[in-house]
Amino acid sequence: MKATKPLMSLLLALLLILPMGTAALAAEAENSTPIYTVEELLAIANAPDGSYTLEADLDLFGIDWSPFAFSGTLDGQGHTLYNLQVSRVGEDVRQTRDGNLKVYDTVFAGLFSVLEEATIRDLTLLGAALEVDGETHCFAGLLAGYMDHSSVLNCTVQGTARLNNYAVQSGVAGLVGYGCGEIKDCRAAVTLIFEDRNFDSRCEQFMGGVLSCGIANIENCEVEIDGYDSCHGYAHSGGLVGMYYYCGMNFRGLSVTGNSVKGQIHFFEDNRDRRAYCAPYLGEPLSMPGNYNNNTEEFTRDETREYGAVLLPERCETPEIQDTVTPSGCESWGYTDHACAKCEHRWRDSYTPPRHTPGDWETAREATEDAEGLQQLHCRDCGELLETQEIPRLAAQASPAPSDTGSPGAAPQSIESSETLAIRFRGHAQASYSSAATPPLYWESANPEIASVNETGLIFGLQTGETQIYYRSADGLCCGMCEVTVYYSLWQWFLILFCFGWLWYI
Numbered sequence: 404m405k406a407t408k409p410l411m412s413l414l415l416a417l418l419l420i421l422p423m424g425t426a427a428l429a430a431e432a433e434n435s436t437p438i439y440t441v442e443e444l445l446a447i448a449n450a451p452d453g454s455y456t457l458e459a460d461l462d463l464f465g466i467d468w469s470p471f472a473f474s475g476t477l478d479g480q481g482h483t484l485y486n487l488q489v490s491r492v493g494e495d496v497r498q499t500r501d502g503n504l505k506v507y508d509t510v511f512a513g514l515f516s517v518l519e520e521a522t523i524r525d526l527t528l529l530g531a532a533l534e535v536d537g538e539t540h541c542f543a544g545l546l547a548g549y550m551d552h553s554s555v556l557n558c559t560v561q562g563t564a565r566l567n568n569y570a571v572q573s574g575v576a577g578l579v580g581y582g583c584g585e586i587k588d589c590r591a592a593v594t595l596i597f598e599d600r601n602f603d604s605r606c607e608q609f610m611g612g613v614l615s616c617g618i619a620n621i622e623n624c625e626v627e628i629d630g631y632d633s634c635h636g637y638a639h640s641g642g643l644v645g646m647y648y649y650c651g652m653n654f655r656g657l658s659v660t661g662n663s664v665k666g667q668i669h670f671f672e673d674n675r676d677r678r679a680y681c682a683p684y685l686g687e688p689l690s691m692p693g694n695y696n697n698n699t700e701e702f703t704r705d706e707t708r709e710y711g712a713v714l715l716p717e718r719c720e721t722p723e724i725q726d727t728v729t730p731s732g733c734e735s736w737g738y739t740d741h742a743c744a745k746c747e748h749r750w751r752d753s754y755t756p757p758r759h760t761p762g763d764w765e766t767a768r769e770a771t772e773d774a775e776g777l778q779q780l781h782c783r784d785c786g787e788l789l790e791t792q793e794i795p796r797l798a799a800q801a802s803p804a805p806s807d808t809g810s811p812g813a814a815p816q817s818i819e820s821s822e823t824l825a826i827r828f829r830g831h832a833q834a835s836y837s838s839a840a841t842p843p844l845y846w847e848s849a850n851p852e853i854a855s856v857n858e859t860g861l862i863f864g865l866q867t868g869e870t871q872i873y874y875r876s877a878d879g880l881c882c883g884m885c886e887v888t889v890y891y892s893l894w895q896w897f898l899i900l901f902c903f904g905w906l907w908y909i
């Protein structure tokens with residue numbers, strides 16, 4: 404018996420664990436928190452290990468973005484975060500290493516500062532603009548500054564990232580600044596600027612369209628890069644990765660395949676010990692990917708030995724910028740193009756989401772007495788059905804109700820007869836009606852609280868004030884109105900003054 408007990412326990416444990424495994428998977432999908440608003444997006448920072456799905460395109464213009472650490476799952480579901488502006492680094496500090504495995508305490512900037520065992524998928528950033536000062540060692544990427552064993556899948560970034568370096572260890576990238584993980588099926592159309600403002604010590608500088616420094620499986624990514632790298636130290640720049648190296652991380656990144664790179668990196672390396680690493684894919688491959696093929700490039704390595712001027716997209720001292728606004732269409736994003744009339748500097752920002760233009764409501768089905776009708780709103784440009792609304796049933800015509808003479812307060816369309824009556828408070832008077840009106844008549848008071856009326860046209864004064872009494876003949880051919888004023892009689896006034904005194908009167 405004793406021997407079977409551990410076995411039974413094991414079986415019981417397995418029985419418990421197996422169904423829990425599948426249940427946990429299902430729960431993960433169900434427990435994913437939907438994000439519809441910027442506020443909900445910002446709230447990720449409070450529960451950074453959660454599972455999230457983006458349910459809308461979100462405009463981040465004017466949000467003072469604080470990059471935060473994330474260790475959960477974010478499924479963008481094809482949605483776009485547009486006009487992100489990042490002007491500061493996140494609070495999180497992690498250690499990074501250079502090519503000699505020297506360790507630096509480093510800060511990070513991006514949509515996220517740090518990704519740790521995180522997954523980001525199917526997310527687009529349009530018109531992202533990042534510019535941070537690296538007061539201490541710093542990495543920046545439009546998506547994240549740092550990643551540790553994380554996955555970035557089918558994501559797109561478009562925008563500009565600029566890092567002004569005051570320290571040593573320093574890098575800027577399209578997607579992720581530093582780290583290790585999987586980056587697959589992504590697109591980066593980016594302008595990257597590195598300005599070295601540290602002239603005292605030689606920086607370890609990194610720039611990459613996908614990753615500026617680190618090791619990752621990078622597969623089927625498309626990069627359009629325009630890089631500007633002014634370095635007074637050691638430059639490592641690549642269309643995909645600036646320096647491809649394991650950097651002490653426990654990650655085997657051995658696949659760099661199926662990627663395309665278009666564009667150029669303009670750079671100088673102001674350094675007596677000049678190395679000037681700059682290449683279409685991997686600027687300096689200290690680790691060599693085992694699977695390193697099927698990559699294509701149209702890349703220009705543009706080195707200058709002039710170190711006096713910072714390399715920037717804008718070449719004019721007094722630029723003449725002209726703006727062209729392209730409005731959004733039914734399926735297409737709108738944006739503003741900026742172009743200098745004197746040089747080739749161009750950039751695009753201020754995105755607006757695709758939207759339809761509503762036309763006029765059109766009746767698709769007329770309402771009848773038996774059934775509701777239907778009206779539809781289509782897009783004026785593409786005809787897509789945007790909204791439908793029910794049209795209420797028509798009122799039955801057979802037996803006209805008193806309200807047919809006009810709703811309370813509204814006069815009938817044609818008055819055959821009218822009279823004026825003054826009725827005492829709690830008194831009554833008979834309304835007269837046209838001799839052309841054949842009884843039975845329908846009577847209605849515009850304000851039943853002042854005066855009510857019965858089926859014979861007898862009016863009761865209930866409260867002081869003025870109202871109208873309407874009547875209509877059953878055949879609907881004749882109608883009339885009676886103006887009624889309800890007043891207190893002299894003795895009633897006397898009684899009120901006697902009982903309540905002058906105060907009531909006032």
Ligand SMILES: [Zn+2]
Nearest residue numbers: 719722743746
């Ligand atoms: Zn210019």
Ligand SMILES: [Zn+2]
Nearest residue numbers: 733759782785
């Ligand atoms: Zn449309």
